[in-house]
Amino acid sequence: MNYLVQLAVLAVVCWQVLSKPECESGVFKLIPKDDCSGYYLCNWGRAIEMPDCPKGSLFSTVSHSCVPKGSIYDVCSSKLTHGTSNNKEPVTIEEKCLTGSKIIAHVDECQLFYNCSVRYQTIPRYFEQHMDECTYPKLFSTVTNQCEDFDKVTCGGRTEHKSGCDYRRNKCSAASCVPCSLRFPSCENLPDGPNVHEQKLWSPFFVHCYKGRTMLENTCPTDAEGKPQIFHPELKQCTSLxxxxxxxxxxMPDCTGKPDGFHLDETGRCNQYVACKDGKFLNYVKCADGEVYDSKLEYCRPKKEACGPCGERVNCDALTRLLRRKRKTVP
Known part of the structure; x- marks a missing residue:
């Protein structure tokens, strides 16, 4: 019986000795345990087992300290998940950066990539350490290893976002942020060319779309008279007020309840008049230079001869009856 106990103790001691890593003489080094729960301190050729990391922590070969499990410095969890091998390829971004990689494509999103030369003191919201992003609407090319025009990039299995608001840098990170839908109106499922700004309907603002991307936000120019124009959502063009x-x-003049024919402009403009038909506005009729609208005769005349609010003639009733009779007798 004593022999069996001694044999068991010897086996445990041998296992502990064999399980410790080998240390080079004169080299100070920290070596993680196989499960990363702690580490060994190599000192003068001896492997000294140090206390385990606190609960919820693992030893990191990146920071050479105990780090929260699952953090950006945790390079051990993935090894435990996928298994380990002496010839195993780097799994985490930190590992890839340590092996000499400089620029690394993101595996899921086509506009994202990692730049190993970038190290944030404070990681931006929605980002990770070393993560960078192409400016909208560019995408990251695995061929040139840089951001390119989106129609020159093949994303393969990576998600190809078309909306600017799906780019992480454009997302709001503070309460004072202008909503992304105002800054990057969506062109998804819209035809190429000018389209309505969904967040600014019936305004001078509109967007130029190309292949579902918002290429430009623009505003309507003034019309021929220098007046503002509004982008018409149905006509898809800039339209005079x-x-x-x-x-x-x-x-637009309101012709509701008005008889068919010509009427004085509602805004008081005398060099034009309004044509109504079936209670709807048809168009404006412009007067010749030097003429104004005669509201009695319902056509344009020289200002001194015109009756009504736009003319200067007085006592127009008799003249108006005479001119109307003459117009009716014209063959």
């Missing part, structure tokens, strides 16, 4: 109803911020 005269052709936009008042409900949407325009100045």
């Amino acid at each position: 005269d052709q936009i109803d008042k409900e949407h911020g325009g100045m």
Whole structure:
């Protein structure tokens, strides 16, 4: 019986000795345990077992200290998950950076990549250590190892985001941030060319789309008279305020309840008049230079001869009846 006990004790001692790593004489080194729960201190050729890391921590060969499990410095968890081998390829970004890699494509998102020369003191929200991102709408090319125009990049299995708000750098990281949908209006599922700004309907703002990407946010120029224009969501073009109803911020005349024919401009402009038909606005009719709208005769005349608010003639009733009779007798 004593022999068996002694044999068991000897086996335990031998296992402890054999399980310790070999240390080179004169080399000070920290060597992690196989399960990363702690480490050995190599001192003068002897491997000294140090106290285990605190609960929830593992030893990191990157920081040479105990780090929170699952953190960016934890290079051990993936080894435990996938198994270890002397010839095993680097698994984490930190490991890849330590092996000499400089630029590394992100495995899931096509606009993301890792730059080993970048080390954040404070990691930006939505980012990871060493992570960088192409400016919208560029994508990261695994061929050139840099950001390129999106139509020159093949993403393969990586997700190809079309909306600027899916790019991490464009997401809001503070309460004071202007919502991304205002800064990067979406063009997904919209045709190429000018399209409505979904967050700024019936305004001078619109977007230029190309292959589902927002290439440019633009504003409508003024019209020929120097007046603002509004982007019409249905016509998909910049439209004069005269052709936009008042409900949407325009100045289109209201012909509701008015008889068919010509009417004085609602805004008081005398060099043009309004044509109505079936209670709807048809168009504006411009007067010739030097003429104004005669509201009695319903056509343009020289200002001194015109009656109504735009003309200077007085006692117009008799003249108006005479001119109307003449117009009716014209063959």
